[in-house]
Amino acid sequence: MTARHIIGGCAAVLLTALGAATMGPTVVAVRAQGPDIGTQAQRDSGKTLYLKNCSQCHGDNGDGEGYATPHLFPKPRNFTSGKFKVRTTPNGALPTHQDLVNIIRRGMPYTSMPAWPGLSDGEVSDLAYFIKTFYPDFASAEAPKPMELPSAPASTQASIDLGKKLYVDTGCVKCHGNVGRGDGASAPTLMDEFGQPIRAANLTQSWTFRGGSTREDIFRTMTTGLNGTPMPSFTEALTVEQRWAITDYITSLSGSEGPNYRNLVVAKHVLDTIDMAKGAANFAAAPAARFPIIGQIMEPGREFHPPVTSVMVQAVYDEESIAFLVRWNDMRVDNTGTAGPMLPVPIEEEAAKPAAAPGAAAAAAADPFAETTTAEAPPSEFNDAVAIQIPSAIPTGARKPYFIFGDAQSPVDLWFFDLARKEPIQFTGRGSADLAENDTGDLTGTASYDQGEWSVIFKRPLRPSTGAAFVPGTFLPVAFSVWDGFSRERGNRRALTSWYSIYVEPEVVTSAAAPMIRTALIILVFELVVVGLVRRRYGAGARGALGGEPSHPAATRA
Amino acid sequence: MNIPVVLAILVVFAFLAFRKANLFILALAWWIGAFVFFRFGFTAPIPASVISIYMGIVSLATLAFVSSSEQRREEVSRPLLRLMTEKRFAPLLAATIIAIPALAAANVYVQMNVPIEPPFFPRTIHPASPPEITVHEKKISIDLGDNPFRELEKSNPQEFRQHVENGRRVYYQNCVFCHGDNLAGNGMFVHGLDPIPTNFADGDTIANLRETFLFWRASKGGPGLPEEGGPWNSAMPAWEKILKEDEIWDAVLFLYEFTGERPRAREEHAQ
Amino acid sequence: MNGVRSKQLLFVLGPLTGLVMFGAVIIVATFLTNREYREPDRAPIAIVDPTPRASGLADEAAAADAAAKAKPYVEAEYRRFPVVGSRVAIWAVAQLHLLFAAFVLAVPIFALIIEVIGYKTGDKRYDRLAHEFSKLLSVSFSLTATFGAFLTFMLIALYPKFTNYLMSVFSPTFLPYVLLFFAEAFFLYTYYYGWGKFHPLVHIALGAGLNLVGTGIMLIANSWLTFMMSPRGISDSGALISLEDAINNYTWMPINVHRIIANVAFGGSVAAAYAAFKFLAADTDEERAHYDWMGYIGNFVAIISFLPLPFAGYWLAKEIYAYSQTLGLTMMGGAFSWLFIIQAVLIGNLFLGANYYLWLGMGRVEGAQPFQRFVKYLLVAIVLCFMIWATPRSIIATVSEIRAMGGSTHPILGFFGVMSAKNTAVNILILTTFMSFLLYRRTGRTATVSWAKTGQAVQLLIFGAAAVFVIFLGVYGYFVEASVRIGLSVPQVSSVLFAMVSISVIDIFLFRRPKLTGEVRWGRIPAISQYVLIFIAVTFTWLMGLMGYVRSGLRQHWHVYGVIRDTSPDAFTPTLGFATQVVSVTVLLFFVLIGFVFWLASLHDRPDFEAGTKAS
Amino acid sequence: MTIPLPARIGLLVVLTTGFYTYVGQLVPQKEVQPPQETAIRADLTTADMVTVGRQIMEGKGLCFTCHTIGKSGVLRFPDLDGVASRAATREPGLSDVEYFAKSIYAPDSFIVPGFNPGMPVINKPPIGLTDQEILCVIAYLQTLGGTATVTLQTSHRYYTAPGAIPPAPPDEKAEPGEKLPLTLPPAQKGETPKAPAAGPTPGKKGEV
Structure with a gap:
């Protein structure tokens, strides 16, 4: 009875919630007649909120020139330009009120625009009304009408295949690259309409999409384009079905909905000797762990917005050595300059514009689809590089070296690989200002670049001549650094992870089968013995005493 | 306490009492009820080791x-005797005889396949500060000092506003990436940090701390943590390398101003 | 008239004789050991005889001397016992020696108590019980002595340096010890073989003497081992300053008291186990009735003397703390803290087992049905206390569990890990067990005195008040600082003791002339109850082994704490798992030997071989 | 098929002891080794002394049996978190090093308000740290809320024997004697040190 009531109640609540949810947009649609700029009181309230929460980045005047702007990339939106990226309205049009509300609510992943879950619906709406005051057209024109976004057909293998073909034919590859890693030929030269460099989205990491990663979001972006960026609207070039097909293809590229960051990489034992010539094939058996990468913003020479957001790591070991495969996406190979973990970074550079090909890309920005790229981005001054960091000695207890190149008491071993060279070299780090080359010759490695992805293999003996040994069955802290030469990363200006762990899985992982069977059999035999004894004693054939006390005959129950 | 679970257990027992259930069923219910209570009845779950101690005691007591x-x-x-001896229960008996070892085997499997987790070391979140630190060759007393600009709040509100505004600039140029736009410790790099950055907006943390403590943490950062403070994992930079002393004090002012908290006053020495 | 007086005189004289003898022994011993050593008078050395033979002899002697000098005698510090190593060997033998010694001391106490009850009540059953039980004495006595000798040899062989040191401090006590041993043998054999051959009072006096001498032996031995734990009366370098202080060190008295009480409990439980064995093996209802009763009495004595044992334990712990904070904290907070979780499991089992036996026992009384319904409440109380007691202070948890708990202390269980909760739990456990006894006492009887209702209400009130007070102090303990909190256990303990005493007194008067509503049918008890008695005895023995390990292991890497360091390869403190294995093995050995003793005793009852063959 | 009685009882005894042994295996298994003598070389830097001091406190010194670092709530012994920040002002006239030394050599002479006396004398058996070891412990204590300043040459007035010379660095062969100046403790009550300066160190290593 009670259960039924509870279920009923739940259902009622759910239905009400659903009803409310479906009614919401209807209300907005009804209101979208005439300029939708709210009341003075709403705008005033919005202004207060804006000055407290938004002006640090977007500027007091809405021009995108706040305190934080020099360090941010992408740059904060300039509201006075009237160009808004994520909309439901046609290309070039202003966003609807709901579009603004949505973006404040949800934020933009992997940018400095956060979500604002703490603000009430009314406050977010007031903010949106205030933002509209920065661009006069909001007040003068009719409220923009959203485009019709048809509902999604089911994704099929056929639609994905079609999408893949269209992806190439339509020219998506030019910026987004052949397999969508944002490594297209013109990617390094892209500029937005504000003259800022801009990167093509990495379509294999849907969780980083600024406008959201659902199929509807992707479809909408292709339909409406992103105002102010080289991303155009494809309403004319492609039919609705074709756009859905590309959407399906893009969705299929990521493989998972989220990044699934891990805090541990498991090194598997392999029977075959690790052969560097075999490359990534050595790692077929090892599970991949994705670690989040953040900018090095702790030591001077900071990198506030590294282009790499994550690394994928796998590890295997054989009788002699352990090998790591580190993979990450990079839109271009940079191997024409220098690289090093100690290269100086002038402090002024922190606030400089992110890497751009100076004066190169105006043309490209105008037409990213041009057959020949007018201006090739100039070669980089710095090389791509990667490093694996482990403590120089196995840490005892909680104490680990400082995660940025160690500290004076606890040094780290840095396996540094300048990707313009053949082999990695080893450094010993006692702090980011105290690195010394300490190559024992133990370390070998190979690197390859394919379709916007670096695959770098490091190999080292399990028990090296000096340094921490990898012992099966134990954990060891491990951290990674990545330098993107194109973004002028070198020295302290780099992307890194904090400490994670590597677990060297013992060679023989005991199978559960034997203990399971043993347990089951023991219990089964025990049960059978008990049942057998009970039947003998109390069964139909032997109706006897119940209690079995020698002293007094128990009552028998018939 | 996990109220729904406790209520559910009580309901089951009320039902059993109402039905005047057989003692065997009751004993079984007690045993299972105790297990469910220990396992799910608490919002902070009880570790398996303790549950096994408790269930051992409950088993003995039930017997x-x-x-x-x-x-x-x-x-x-x-x-039990009827189940084991009467013919009409034979299928049920067979099912039980098979089910129990199967369950036990499944349990063995589950026990042997718990995911590997890296070792975990607890840390002291707000370790004790040193009495005095040196920032930019100037000695600053953490015990006895105060934010030099705090007194402006009353004496010169206009200048105070300027300091707060400067602190705001400092914050949004340096701290926002980890501590977040709304100071809630949820900046854009949070997913890559462990321990996670301090949430200033939780209405609790900074209200319990003195401004000099914040100054110490900001200027010396993770590398300046004493041993017990979870050494060398914190990504908090030693801001003295980048910021001037006044900038740090201003940023501290801004933290309190933005969140509407008041810093903890210096405690007068007893006696 | 005259007979009675002489009886009473004898009753007084017996112990007195014992005391006097004890004193005499001590005096003689002291006299003997304090005597200065004098060279015996001898004839002056013969005048030198310058013959070649003498010079040859002198040369020979010189050569022998040189040879001896070439290979000087080196005193061994340690020797190794084959296979298991010295520590485990000493451990096991000492443990067995102690268990048998406890048994040999416990049986006379138990027998004497029973004999006196029998004498006072005139109930012949008691006398029979005591006699039957003391049959076990003689064999156990020789086993004890054998193990004692074995232990001594092993100490000398394996730990010569340490043994030498102990001898240097305690040599004056050795003679009294040996003399007392002779006295013990004298009393023991006269007590047993003189059963029924003397006037009862003379016999009781012999029993008292036996107990006194036995206790004396224990006191001396205790002084040695407590000295190892808390040495006193010596200089910084270990030289003896005052033997009196060395004997009467911090932990001596608490250990004495603790051991006497524990011996009574141990004796009771082994008597109960013996009875259980005989019950199960019995053929006639009459035998069953007798052994059921004996088991009940044994268990009663065991549990009643067990109840104050935790308090004696507190005293001991307090003295350990008083002697050395380090020692105390090693015990409670350091390497041994988990041992007390194992102890909690054992004591919880003891309480549960004892209560369970009483509840089962209600089955032998007619009209006990109404009391059965209280069982579940008592059980709930016991289970709750048991759980609190077994909740570890530092919980073992995986990383994810710690994260889910929000820290390494559980927000609720964290309260159960500390002393306040543990003290409260054990006090309530004791009260509950006492309540079970009371209930059992009421089965089959109704109070007839005019103030019966009031009396029972007062009893209930005292009980409730004590429980509430104990719990209140337990909760209050969380709000006060440590020094106050530790002091709170005293009022807790005294309120429980007060409740037990006052309720018992009321109960005695309440059931002066009860109306008997049901008869106690001895022997009508399910067989499982007898296994419970054996289980209790095993648990008791195991508990003694475990606590013996803590007492001895506390010193860690010291032979004599702070004075002589253990530098042998066995100086490390083993894991608890290993310690429990050793304890288990020794307990099993003990039970095998005790089984042998039982079997020997049962030979007594069999018909003689010749008689048997004649009969057949 | 009835099991004979002795076998049944034997089984019960074996099962009971087996159960308790099993319980014994469930608890954390920790073997406590007798404390290692930490070799203190004469050339220890202050930073090294901090490390050694921490080891001593964890091991031989048994300090963490009672003391905690960074624990709040109801405590039985003073928490050492940030102790260096309090040490200098605890007792008038005592520097932080002297306060630490006094607390270690004569623990009952000053009791932190709110706590009970109970700390053993650390330079006597059973713990019996040497003077050098205690200096290392002080170095570590100084890092708890401050910076370590002591060296093996630091002198204070609480050495093992009152009026005795401060510990000479134990390994004098490694360093020429004049490089390690022996600082005499402040003379107390006009006593002059009687022990020869090159004599054996007061450290009792190996004796206990």
Whole structure:
């Protein structure tokens, strides 16, 4: 009875919630007649909120020139330009009120625009009304009408295949690259309409999409384009079905909905000797762990917005050595300059514009689809590089070296690989200002670049001549650094992870089968013995005493 | 306490009492009820090791109770004996005989396949500060000092506003990436940090701390943590390398201003 | 008239004789050991005889001397016992020696108590019980002595340096010890073989003497081992300053008291186990009735003397703390803290087992039905206390569990890990067990005195008040600082003791002339109850082994704490798992030997071989 | 098929002891080794002394049996978190090093308000740290809320024997004697040190 009531109640609540949810947009649609700029009181309230929460980045005047702007990339939106990226309205049009509300609510992943879950619906709406005051057209024109976004057909293998073909034919590859890693030929030269460099989205990491990663979001972006960026609207070039097909293809590229960051990489034992010539094939058996990468913003020479957001790591070991495969996406190979973990970074550079090909890309920005790229981005001054960091000695207890190149008491071993060279070299780090080359010759490695992805293999003996040994069955802290030469990363200006762990899985992982069977059999035999004894004693054939006390005959129950 | 679970257990027992259930069923219900209570009845879950101790005790007690008088023994053993001896229960008996080892085997499997987790080391979140630190060659007393600009709040509100505004600039140029736009410790790099950055907006943390403590943490950062403060994992930079002393004080002012908290006053020495 | 007086005189004289003898022994011993050593008078050395033979002899002697000098005698510090190593060997033998010694001391105490009850009540059953039980004495006595000798040899062989040191401090006590041993043998054999051959009072006096001498032996041995734990009366370098202080060190008295009480409990439980064995093996209802009763009495003595044992334990712990904070904290907070979780499991089992036996026992009384319904409440109380007691202070948890708990202390269980909760739990456990006894006492009887209702209400009130007070102090303990909190256990303990005493007194008067509503049918108890008695005895023995390990292991890497360091390869403190294995093995050995003793005793009852063959 | 009685009882005894042994295996298994003598070389830097001091406190010194670092709530012994920040002002006239030394050599002479006396004398058996070891412990204590300043040459007035010379660095062969100046403790009550300066160190290593 009670259960039924509870279920009923739940259902009622759910239905009400659903009803409310479906009614919401209807209300907005009804209101979208005439300029939708709210009341003075709403705008005033919005202004207060804006000055407290938004002006640090977007500027007091809405021009995108706040305190934080020099360090941010992408740059904060300039509201006075009237160009808004994520909309439901046609290309070039202003966003609807709901579009603004949505973006404040949800934020933009992997940018400095956060979500604002703490603000009430009314406050977010007031903010949106205030933002509209920065661009006069909001007040003068009719409220923009959203485009019709048809509902999604089911994704099929056929639609994905079609999408893949269209992806190439339509020219998506030019910026987004052949397999969508944002490594297209013109990617390094892209500029937005504000003259800022801009990167093509990495379509294999849907969780980083600024406008959201659902199929509807992707479809909408292709339909409406992103105002102010080289991303155009494809309403004319492609039919609705074709756009859905590309959407399906893009969705299929990521493989998972989220990044699934891990805090541990498991090194598997392999029977075959690790052969560097075999490359990534050595790692077929090892599970991949994705670690989040953040900018090095702790030591001077900071990198506030590294282009790499994550690394994928796998590890295997054989009788002699352990090998790591580190993979990450990079839109271009940079191997024409220098690289090093100690290269100086002038402090002024922190606030400089992110890497751009100076004066190169105006043309490209105008037409990213041009057959020949007018201006090739100039070669980089710095090389791509990667490093694996482990403590120089196995840490005892909680104490680990400082995660940025160690500290004076606890040094780290840095396996540094300048990707313009053949082999990695080893450094010993006692702090980011105290690195010394300490190559024992133990370390070998190979690197390859394919379709916007670096695959770098490091190999080292399990028990090296000096340094921490990898012992099966134990954990060891491990951290990674990545330098993107194109973004002028070198020295302290780099992307890194904090400490994670590597677990060297013992060679023989005991199978559960034997203990399971043993347990089951023991219990089964025990049960059978008990049942057998009970039947003998109390069964139909032997109706006897119940209690079995020698002293007094128990009552028998018939 | 996990109220729904406790209520559910109580409901089941009320039902059993109402039905005047057989002692065997009751004992079983007690045992299972105790397990469910220990396992799910608490919002902070009880570790498996303790649950096994408790269940061992409950098992002993249940056995003791059901066998503690002739009547109880009789009441408990009857359904079991019937299950094991009567023909019409044969299928049920067979099912039970197979089910128990199967469950035990499944349990063994689950026990052997718990995911590997890296070792975890607890840390002191707000370790004690040193009495005095040196920032930019100037000695600053953490115990006895105060934010030099705090007194402006009353004496010169206009200048105070300027300091707060400067602190705001400092914050949004340096701290926002980790501590977040709304100071809630949820900046854009949070997913890559462990321990996670301090949430200033939780209405609790900075209200319990003195401004000099914040100054110490900001200027010396993770590398300046004492041993017990979870050494060398914190990504908090030593801001003295980048910021001027005044900038740090201003940023501290801004933290309190933005969140509407008041810093903890210096405690007067007893006696 | 005259007979009675002489009886009473004898009753007084017996112990007195014992005391006097004890004193005499001590005096003689002291006299003997304090005597200065004098060279015996001898004839002056013969005048030198310058013959070649003498010079040859002198040369020979010189050569022998040189040879001896070439290979000087080196005193061994340690020797190794084959296979298991010295520590485990000493451990096991000492443990067995102690268990048998406890048994040999416990049986006379138990027998004497029973004999006196029998004499006072005139109930012949008691006398029979005591006699039957003391049959076990003689064999156990020789086993004890054998193990004692074995232990001594092993100490000398394996730990010569340490043994030498102990001898240097305690040599004056050795003679009294040996003399007392002779006295013990004298009393023991006269007590047993003189059963029924003397006037009862003379016999009781012999029993008292036996107990006194036995206790004396224990006191001396205790002084040695407590000295190892808390040495006193010596200089910084370990030289003896005052033997009196060395004997009467911090932990001596608490250990004495603790051991006497524990011996009574141990004796009771082994008597109960013996009875259980005989019950199960019995052929006639009459035998069963007798052994059921004996088991009940044994268990009663065991549990009643067990109840104050935790308090004696507190005293001991307090003295350990008083002697050395380090030692105390090693015990409670350091390497041994988990041992007390194992102890909690054992003591919880003891309480549960004892209560369970009483509840089962209600089955032998007619009209006990109404009391059965209280069982579940008592059980709930016991289970709750048991759980609190077994909740570890530092919980073992995986990383994810710690995260889910929000820290390494559980927000609720964290309260159960500390002393306040543990003290409260054990006090309530004791009260509950006492309540079970009371209930059992009421089965089959109704109070007839005019103030019966009031009396029972007062009893209930005292009980409730004590429980509430104990719990209140337990909760209050969380709000006060440590020094106050530790002091709170005293009022807790005294309120429980007060409740037990006052309720018992009321109960005695309440059931002066009860109306008997049901008869106690001895022997009508399910067989499982007898296994419970054996289980209790095993648990008791195991508990003694475990606590013996803590007492001895506390010193860690010291032979004599702070004075002589253990530098042998066995100086490390083993894991608890290993310690429990050793304890288990020794307990099993003990039970095998005790089984042998039982079997020997049962030979007594069999018909003689010749008689048997004649009969057949 | 009835099992004979002795076998049944034997089984019960074996099962009971087996159960308790099993319980014994469930608890954390920790073997406590007798404390290692930490070799203190004469050339220890202050930073090294901090490390050694921490080791001593964890091991031989048994300090963490009672003391905690960074624990709040109801405590039985003073928490050492940030102790260096309090040490200098605890007792008038005592520097932080002297306060630490006094607390270690004569623990009952000053009791932190709110706590009970109970700390053993650390330079006597059973713990019996040497003077050098205690200096290392002080170095570590100084890092708890401050910076370590002591060296093996630091002198204070609480050495093992009152009026005795401060510990000479134990390994004098490694360093020429004049490089390690022996600082005499402040003379107390006009006593002059009687022990020869090159004599054996007061450290009792190996004796206990």
